Amino acid sequence: MSAITLNQYLLTRQANSHSPRRINHLSVDLTQLILQTAIACKGISAALHKGALAGILGSANTDNVQGETQKKLDIISNVLMVDTLLGGGQAAAIASEEMDEMIVASDSGRYLILFDPLDGSSNIDVNMSVGTIFSILERPNSNAVTTEDFFQAGQHQVAAGYALYGPSTLLVLTLGDGVDVFTLDRDLGEFILTSEKLTIPEDTQEFAINMSNQRHWEPPMQRYISECLEGKTGVRGKDFNMRWVASMVGDVHRILIRGGIFMYPYDLKDPKKAGKLRLMYEANPMSFLIEQAGGASTTGRQRIMDVNPDGLHQRVPVVLGSRNEVLRVTHYHLSPNSEFQE
Numbered sequence: 430m431s432a433i434t435l436n437q438y439l440l441t442r443q444a445n446s447h448s449p450r451r452i453n454h455l456s457v458d459l460t461q462l463i464l465q466t467a468i469a470c471k472g473i474s475a476a477l478h479k480g481a482l483a484g485i486l487g488s489a490n491t492d493n494v495q496g497e498t499q500k501k502l503d504i505i506s507n508v509l510m511v512d513t514l515l516g517g518g519q520a521a522a523i524a525s526e527e528m529d530e531m532i533v534a535s536d537s538g539r540y541l542i543l544f545d546p547l548d549g550s551s552n553i554d555v556n557m558s559v560g561t562i563f564s565i566l567e568r569p570n571s572n573a574v575t576t577e578d579f580f581q582a583g584q585h586q587v588a589a590g591y592a593l594y595g596p597s598t599l600l601v602l603t604l605g606d607g608v609d610v611f612t613l614d615r616d617l618g619e620f621i622l623t624s625e626k627l628t629i630p631e632d633t634q635e636f637a638i639n640m641s642n643q644r645h646w647e648p649p650m651q652r653y654i655s656e657c658l659e660g661k662t663g664v665r666g667k668d669f670n671m672r673w674v675a676s677m678v679g680d681v682h683r684i685l686i687r688g689g690i691f692m693y694p695y696d697l698k699d700p701k702k703a704g705k706l707r708l709m710y711e712a713n714p715m716s717f718l719i720e721q722a723g724g725a726s727t728t729g730r731q732r733i734m735d736v737n738p739d740g741l742h743q744r745v746p747v748v749l750g751s752r753n754e755v756l757r758v759t760h761y762h763l764s765p766n767s768e769f770q771e
């Protein structure tokens with residue numbers, strides 16, 4: 430059988446978009462918007478590939494709106510995404526983790542796109558996996574676009590995905606009827622469909638969390654992790670392994686492939702911050718993918734895709750991955766004095 434490119438895949442989906450399994454209508458414009466996003470990701474992949482040879486590693490000596498130091502590649506990736514998407518004409522407006530405000534794009538655009546142009550940027554200078562995360566919403570009306578138009582709960586996303594720049598460059602995509610994976614063939618310059626309908630096992634013995642924050646967590650998170658660490662002889666009756674890529678894209682990809690639980694919980698290090706990760710650029714698109722693969726995703730207290738946003742850069746605690754583990758952590762937050770029944 431011949432290889433299916435992202436382009437062919439989307440055209441077939443578009444032709445079959447009357448199928449009863451579909452959730453979102455795959456319009457010509459949405460197809461084009463996803464293809465433009467993929468083109469920008471190929472550009473980012475090429476820049477990362479050159480690395481030090483192109484003199485693009487290291488810090489840019491600027492801060493983003495959230496007070497985080499930007500890497501040169503954060504800025505380069507953002508420019509590649511913005512320029513490519515502005516050129517396409519399908520986006521009515523664009524919002525990015527690296528920009529203070531949204532940008533109005535095309536007056537006739539039907540969609541709003543949000544992205545984290547380079548996720549896991551602390552990994553760039555050490556040549557480890559990073560990614561690009563994106564989330565697409567429908568423009569709510571034909572009036573001039575406002576920032577408030579972006580404030581739609583994650584359940585309203587029409588598509589979401591990420592590119593993972595690892596040993597190979599992957600594009601992982603959901604249109605609301607499962608999660609499919611494409612691998613970049615550098616010779617052809619095309620993303621080729623390589624896995625379909627990922628499913629996350631309901632149970633796992635692998636957790637991902639930044640353990641250095643342990644002393645700052647709330648009691649339910651302390652309880653969950655200490656029970657995992659007790660292993661076979663503790664209440665869980667099994668040993669757990671730990672992984673932390675320190676780029677959400679890498680950790681979420683591992684979970685989509687073999688299960689696991691990823692947590693970036695609320696902590697008291699900076700009590701005013703609701704969490705580290707951003708709802709619109711990271712938590713919502715990853716939650717859409719995880720739920721589409723049969724997993725679960727909550728803040729510890731509420732389904733992430735039910736959170737009503739009130740700021741483009743708002744942060745949120747994140748607990749996502751294998752269903753039974755996420756439900757357990759959520760139970761520990763909501764009913765701290767009772768046992769969890771699977």
Ligand SMILES: O=P(O)(O)OC[C@H]1O[C@](O)(COP(=O)(O)O)[C@@H](O)[C@@H]1O
Pocket residue numbers: 526545547548549550551639675676677678693705
């Ligand atoms: O440095 P820490 O605390 O391990 O945090 C790592 C987390 O921060 C992030 O790097 C935040 O994303 P950005 O790199 O886009 O700011 C996540 O990808 C990752 O899960």
Ligand SMILES: [Mg+2]
Pocket residue numbers: 545547548549677711
């Ligand atoms: Mg990020």
Ligand SMILES: [Mg+2]
Pocket residue numbers: 503526545546547548549550
């Ligand atoms: Mg980023």
